[in-house]
Amino acid sequence: MVVANELAGKRVAFMVAPEGAEQVELTEPWRAVQEAGGRPALISTSGGKIQAFNHLDRGDTFPVDHVVTDVSADDFDALVLPGGVANPDFLRMNAYAVRFAGTFFAQHKPVAAICHASWTLVEADVVRGRRMTSWPSLRTDLRNAGADWVDEEVVVDNGFVTSRKPDDLPAFCGKLVEEFAEGKHREQATSA
Template sequence: MSQKLNGKKVAILATDGFEESELSEPRAALERFGATVHVIAPGKDSIRAWAGSDWGKPHDVDERLEEVKADDYDALVLPGGLFNPDALRQNEQALAFTRQFFVAHKPVGAICHGPWVLINAGVAKGRRMTSYPSVEQDLRNAGAEWVNREVVVDSGLVTSRKPDDLEAFCAKLIEEIGEGKHSRQHA
């Protein structure tokens, strides 16, 4: 087990309807490299994944969004799924929490539909990103440059398209968190 991320604390912001693998695989990879990982959700003690065509198993929430500050974390991960980011992008507290990572130049990872949260947080403009194909036009409309690659890194922002890209997504996420803060102004 590598200790590359010892002392790093990572927030995974999610709510009901996240893609199971897009939360569990990054969490496991980050923990394998020594990071402390907290699943954070607005107003809930547990959240449920969407697994194929039905609700999956519940996952415990480590911290409620209302009780945490971005200053307490070194990085943020936004899993996809359809329902999860759609709900979070309508939650002003989730958007403010997300923006704070960009203002502080901290690494952020978003996969699948996760970039919807970045669009509504107003941090996608001028960024080179990827996402699930159906989010492409939304990103372009928000001023991002969309590319069709398994993983794209833009000054600490790591994006990927879908669960098939998780290996590359996790590797780049670990690399960016290991580097720490980035000099480019995100927002």
């Protein structure tokens, strides 16, 4: 359950490639952050607008707030990585996007990733030793990268929130707000 003003003053980066994000995996967490009083910002690898998708059909476009080369994790309190098959595949091929995502982990800031989004985190080499979930087809990739992959609706591992698919969005949104409200996760910060 999202509580109004739970995220008051928190800036949350949503990183999305110019094409390929699953629209509902962008819009539902965005709405949860806003309803909790947070300030979401859309980050992409280029300016202008991003094209979202409803599975394989084009969805809406959304204006980019910042290009990833112009911001850093220092500018934000948390990161959300929406899924979609193409979105993380494009992001993991961009060194700036990979570095941006990895820095949130290095700074012990909370991160939430749903569906295929964890591909970007495999590239950032931050899933090793983490308990997590994803779209089932990523299971082998994540295990090969050292993650403890499980098939559950939502998994939280020291400030890192993951879910499998759009059906998991209610649980995913609730847990990401909870973790983002906490900020730097105590266990994660002390285990580094």
